[in-house]
Amino acid sequence: MKRFVAAAVVIVLLALVSLFIGVGNVSWNSLFSPSPDERALQVLVISRIPRLLAVILVGMSLGVAGLLMQMLARNRFVEPATAGTAESASLGMLTATVLAPQLPVLGKMLVASGFALAGTALFLLILKRIPLRSVLVVPLVGLVLAGVIDSVTTFFAYRFDLLQSVNAWTTGDFSTVLRGRYELLWVTLGLTCCAYVAADRFTVAGMGESFTTNLGMRYSRIVALGLVIVSMVTAMVVVTVGMIPFLGLIVPNVVSLFMGDNARRSIPWVAVCGAGFVLVCDVIGRVVRFPYEIPGATIAGVMGSVLFLYLLLRRDARVG
Amino acid sequence: MIEAKNVTKRYGTTLVVDDVSLRLPVGGITSIIGPNGAGKSTLLSMISRVLPMSSGNVLVDGLDVVTTPGDVLAKRLAILRQDNHLTSRLTVRELVTFGRYPHSKGRPTVKDQEHVERAIQHMGLEALSARFLDELSGGQRQRAFVAMVLCQDTDYVLLDEPLNGLDLKHAVSMMKQLRTAADTLGKSFVLVLHDLNFASCYSDHLIAMRDGKVAFQGRSEDIMRPDVLRAVYDLEIAIQQINGDWIATHYR
Numbered sequence: 360m361k362r363f364v365a366a367a368v369v370i371v372l373l374a375l376v377s378l379f380i381g382v383g384n385v386s387w388n389s390l391f392s393p394s395p396d397e398r399a400l401q402v403l404v405i406s407r408i409p410r411l412l413a414v415i416l417v418g419m420s421l422g423v424a425g426l427l428m429q430m431l432a433r434n435r436f437v438e439p440a441t442a443g444t445a446e447s448a449s450l451g452m453l454t455a456t457v458l459a460p461q462l463p464v465l466g467k468m469l470v471a472s473g474f475a476l477a478g479t480a481l482f483l484l485i486l487k488r489i490p491l492r493s494v495l496v497v498p499l500v501g502l503v504l505a506g507v508i509d510s511v512t513t514f515f516a517y518r519f520d521l522l523q524s525v526n527a528w529t530t531g532d533f534s535t536v537l538r539g540r541y542e543l544l545w546v547t548l549g550l551t552c553c554a555y556v557a558a559d560r561f562t563v564a565g566m567g568e569s570f571t572t573n574l575g576m577r578y579s580r581i582v583a584l585g586l587v588i589v590s591m592v593t594a595m596v597v598v599t600v601g602m603i604p605f606l607g608l609i610v611p612n613v614v615s616l617f618m619g620d621n622a623r624r625s626i627p628w629v630a631v632c633g634a635g636f637v638l639v640c641d642v643i644g645r646v647v648r649f650p651y652e653i654p655g656a657t658i659a660g661v662m663g664s665v666l667f668l669y670l671l672l673r674r675d676a677r678v679g
Numbered sequence: 680m681i682e683a684k685n686v687t688k689r690y691g692t693t694l695v696v697d698d699v700s701l702r703l704p705v706g707g708i709t710s711i712i713g714p715n716g717a718g719k720s721t722l723l724s725m726i727s728r729v730l731p732m733s734s735g736n737v738l739v740d741g742l743d744v745v746t747t748p749g750d751v752l753a754k755r756l757a758i759l760r761q762d763n764h765l766t767s768r769l770t771v772r773e774l775v776t777f778g779r780y781p782h783s784k785g786r787p788t789v790k791d792q793e794h795v796e797r798a799i800q801h802m803g804l805e806a807l808s809a810r811f812l813d814e815l816s817g818g819q820r821q822r823a824f825v826a827m828v829l830c831q832d833t834d835y836v837l838l839d840e841p842l843n844g845l846d847l848k849h850a851v852s853m854m855k856q857l858r859t860a861a862d863t864l865g866k867s868f869v870l871v872l873h874d875l876n877f878a879s880c881y882s883d884h885l886i887a888m889r890d891g892k893v894a895f896q897g898r899s900e901d902i903m904r905p906d907v908l909r910a911v912y913d914l915e916i917a918i919q920q921i922n923g924d925w926i927a928t929h930y931r
């Protein structure tokens with residue numbers, strides 16, 4: 360508990376610092392002097408605070424979505440970005456954009472959620488049919504499926520001249536977040552809370568179907584609930600800021616190393632560490648080429664792959 | 680009482696369990712023995728509803744296992760299957776506490792905690808209770824799983840090869856625990872065992888399966904006979920009575 364509070368305090372401090380990083384001049388003095396700078400205040404309220412909130416909401420919900428995926432697939436190396444969920448959501452967005460361009464964002468998001476749900480369910484179905492489920496075959500199946508769906512998306516996006524939009528959905532970037540353009544993400548907070556409420560069920564489902572049945576629960580129902588949460592979170596992130604790679608993979612794995620996999624205990628940690636991971640990536644992206652920006656997803660890709668390699672090698676060492 | 684009627688499991692054209700009808704007595708230990716592929720584990724899994732049947736039905740105290748709500752059955756019958764490789768990192772105590780889920784629904788009361796502590800103690804896991812399962816040896820992990828199932832505190836407990844991976848001391852102690860639970864708490868255990876002598880010494884009732892069918896059933900002295908075991912295992916097995924137990928010597 361102490362450690363959790365400490366971690367949360369660090370994240371809050373980092374969050375406060377992030378509010379003062381950017382091209383527009385926002386400083387403590389300009390905000391809290393006797394005659395506050397109107398422009399600085401506007402930048403803060405319209406851009407910086409919404410951006411910070413988006414970063415935190417995305418980090419929390421994608422981290423927890425990754426954890427749920429890993430429990431449903433009973434494999435540590437899957438996450439929405441590598442199992443076809445995010446790609447399906449993009450395809451859904453593309454479909455909605457082409458066939459029903461007038462649809463409001465919420466409607467498009469629901470279409471994307473539907474596609475994400477179907478894609479992820481397909482992934483789990485394929486896993487069920489593969490006879491030899493080696494640890495590494497599972498993420499490979501996910502990557503292959505994701506690649507197939509992605510190629511369909513790219514083909515039609517190319518035909519309809521929408522490649523740029525697809526790029527925006529697949530590469531998470533917080534620089535476009537403004538007040539009025541991120542509020543959909545608050546729904547992810549609700550979904551993350553849902554995951555926490557049902558945490559015990561997900562832990563049990565992570566132990567497998569017969570364990571779940573033995574303890575008197577319906578495995579298929581828990582899987583369905585998990586699928587809905589994962590798909591909706593992914594779709595919302597894809598629609599608002601774009602996908603962040605590795606987040607759903609790294610954060611739950613690191614948390615698992617020191618907390619274990621009892622979701623009741625680990626979900627709060629995954630949420631806080633997920634927010635911290637995205638926050639750090641976003642801040643680095645903002646300062647490394649100041650005054651220009653590198654998308655948070657790119658930084659997450661670099662940091663994530665290094666961390667992932669470390670985890671992979673470490674894990675192998677222990678298994679051997 | 681557990682009652683199986685015409686239970687059949689078919690994979691394609693292969694019959695794994697072939698029209699088995701059984702009444703398992705209440706109280707005591709029933710052990711299912713038989714060669715590999717005889718359908719022992721499949722039968723146990725179907726009785727405990729974790730594997731769907733191709734045909735037939737199973738009643739537990741008159742409740743059909745297919746149609747009765749899962750949480751009702753989970754308070755009457757517990758199953759531990761054979762292949763328990765978890766990917767989840769849980770501590771021993773967390774795992775055992777999940778055994779209380781059918782009663783506590785995730786909010787363990789003081790009484791649930793007592794059950795957890797008792798189960799941990801019975802399986803000799805006190806020193807390991809804070810360790811993660813992936814940091815234990817196979818036998819220690821097996822004891823943790825059995826503790827979880829015992830913690831579920833059901834009238835019927837089905838264990839598929841509970842002695843798997845246990846050393847001699849812990850195997851004997853596990854069988855003694857089950858015997859005590861059967862005698863003092865009136866619980867019914869159904870075990871799949873490969874060790875004939877453990878089955879013979881600790882069971883009230885033996886069921887010998889072969890080719891998906893129940894070949895023989897009865898008390899130890901009815902089953903532990905060279906002619907019966909030859910028909911089950913295709914092996915000459917000498918039987919000796921030592922201190923009142925029927926012991927098979929099949930090592931040479």
